[in-house]
Amino acid sequence: MGRCVRCGAVGTVQRDHRQNRMRGNTVASNLQALCPRCHQFKSEHPMLATEEGWSVPRWGVPSSWPAQRMVCGPHGLHLVWVLYDDLGGCARSTRPRRDG
Numbered sequence: 001m002g003r004c005v006r007c008g009a010v011g012t013v014q015r016d017h018r019q020n021r022m023r024g025n026t027v028a029s030n031l032q033a034l035c036p037r038c039h040q041f042k043s044e045h046p047m048l049a050t051e052e053g054w055s056v057p058r059w060g061v062p063s064s065w066p067a068q069r070m071v072c073g074p075h076g077l078h079l080v081w082v083l084y085d086d087l088g089g090c091a092r093s094t095r096p097r098r099d100g
């Protein structure tokens with residue numbers, strides 16, 4: 001049980017590697033909880049998922065690659081950009097700048 005970071009649904013979530021799993025990247029900054037539906041979306045739309053902050057490309061560093069995350073605020077659920085650290089925390093960030 002947990003809350004999906006993408007849609008905010010509470011229920012069954014899967015531990016997802018933001019950057020495709022490879023040696024050494026099973027660290028807190030690279031993990032997020034996704035519901036099965038959002039997990040499937042991420043798998044099926046890798047480009048969009050990266051743009052929207054659910055995926056980190058192979059060459060990226062998860063702890064310095066901003067992610068989106070659904071949080072509970074005073075006005076309900078909303079998405080914010082964060083940077084995850086390797087201690088299980090996160091700090092507010094801004095949408096990454098895109099080239100071109």
Ligand SMILES: [Zn+2]
Pocket residue numbers: 004005006007008009034035036037038039
């Ligand atoms: Zn979801």
